Amino acid sequence: MRPDDFIPTPVDWARRQAAFALPPGTCYLDGASDGPRLSGVQAAAHAAIEAEAAPWQLPHAALLERVEQTRRLAAGLLFGGDVDGLAMVPSAAYGLAxxxxNLPLQRGAAVLVLADQFPSNLLVWQQRCAQVGARVIAARPASGQSLTDAVLARIQDTPRLAVVTLPHCHWHDGRLLDLDRIAPAAHAAGAALVLDLSQSLGVLPVALARWQPDFVISVGYKWLLGPKGLAWLWASPRWRREGVPIEHHWGARDPAQVWTFTSDALPPFMPGARRFDAGGIVDPLRLVMAAGGLAQLRHWGLSRVAGALGELTSALDAALDAHGLSAWKTPGHAPHITGLRVPADRLDAVAAAFAAQQVICIRRGSGLRLAPCLRVSVEQMVRVVEIAASA
Ligand SMILES: Cc1ncc(COP(=O)(O)O)c(C=O)c1O
Structure with missing residues (x-):
């Protein structure tokens, strides 16, 4: 068996709209909650469950090779081929924990987050700050101010800034942060940089060399089209050398492959960020689903995916302009996520009209989050605006 035999065959770009297992007649604009399931990944997942009836037919060594193959795929597609920098963990919260x-935090120091940041990248810092007597500072933009300017201002005016921990775009409405400006400012302030890219990895490129983050985290189930329960943690060279995992699973230790652990010696970690590999990730089901999503994205190409999703949200913005609803647009949104800023007195009606027409989206912040997938057409985006305008 070739090592990558387990990965489902990707679908060509021309057939992308048929690649998804979404029910017909739906307009799926909730890719920021759950990535749409690829049919090939769904079939491979069913086969993986079937195969569990005879687990001995998948030898442990072959399973470990699937782990490495999946890690290589993710590293090649998303992290410039830095295989040794990547660990597999069950959730973004786990990676952020x-x-x-690991990051040093002294009494009186500060951790900078975005206002209304996703809780997995907030709660752990609140807890850690409470433990050591540090404080969480939230960057909240003034009216008309960009998220980037709000963050830069807080970096400037916060003494003893120890950690800056941010996304690439806001999970409510896709407003972008300019990490090319924020990262150097964080480093100049002497702060560590942590990035939760759960809402952008797979669409927006990662610039490790320019940003020099300490840790990068992302779920695997939204824009990476993989399963829940398998998230990615990239660690900088320092932390893959010095970092200590929050659990001590045998899979992150070197002798695990021959299974010799003795009470008189603590075995060395596996190389690179594998020291952070969590228990439970050596799971044929999640591995095949993660690898299938990544292989599909590699086949399509990330810039082509971002371009196509950007055409969809641009079509939405243009249709809003055409209907005199420019105020409903979100300025500075990412290509793949935007927010429909429906006035409060019309929000219920618009949400109900969308539900009635099988436009699948969710309320976030004070509006509706629209995060299209590649099954959606430009015509559908225009139709979405017509439905909203007449609700
Ligand atoms: C920005 C962001 N981070 C993380 C997550 C998920 O985190 P976890 O894997 O801890 O549930 C989400 C889910 O919506 C998210 O939007």
């Missing part, structure tokens, strides 16, 4: 556990 690993970062919070």
């Amino acid at each position: 690993t970062a919070a556990h």
Whole structure:
């Protein structure tokens, strides 16, 4: 068996709209909650469950090779081929807890987050700050101010800034942060940089060399089209050398492959960020789903995916302009996520009209989050605006 035989065959770009297992007649604009399931990944997942009836037919060594193959795929597609920098963990919260556990934080120091940041990248810092007597500072933009300017201002005016921990775009409405400006400012302030890219990895490129982050975290189930329960943690060279995991699973230790652990010696970690590999990730089901999503994205190309999603949200913005609803647009949104800023007195009606027409989206912040997938057409985006305008 070739090592990558387990990965489902990707679908060509021309057939992308048929690649998804979404029910017909739906307009799926909730890719920021759950990535749409690829049919090939769904079939491979069913096969993986079937195969569990005879687990001995998948030898442990072959399973470990699947782990490495999946890690290579993710590293090649998303992290410039830095295979040794990547660990597999069950959730973004787990990866962020690993970062919070390792980064130095003294009494009186500050951790900078975005206002209304996703809780997995907030709660752990609140807890850690409470433990050591540090404080969480939230960057909240003034009216008309960009998220980037709000963050830069807080970096400037916060003494003893120890950690800056941010996304690439806001999970409510896709407003972008300019990490090319924020990262150097964080470093100049002497702060560590942690990035939760759960809402952008797979669409927006990662610039490790320019940003020099300490840790980068992302779920695997939204824009990476993989399963829940398998998230990615990239660690900088320092932390893959010095970092300590929050659990001590045998899979992150070197002798695990021959299974010799003795009470008189603590075995060395596996190389690179594998020291942070969590228990439970050696799971044929999640591995095949993660690898299938990544292989599909590699086949399509990330810039082509971002371009196509950007055409969809641009079509939405243009249709809003055409209907005199420019105020409903979100300025500075990412290509793949935007927010429909429906006035409060019309929000219920618009949400109900969307539900009635099978436009799948969710309320976030004070509006509706629209995060299209590649099954959606430009015509559908225009139709979405017509439905909203007449609700
Ligand atoms: C920005 C962001 N981070 C993380 C997550 C998920 O985190 P976890 O894997 O801890 O549930 C989400 C889910 O919506 C998110 O939007």
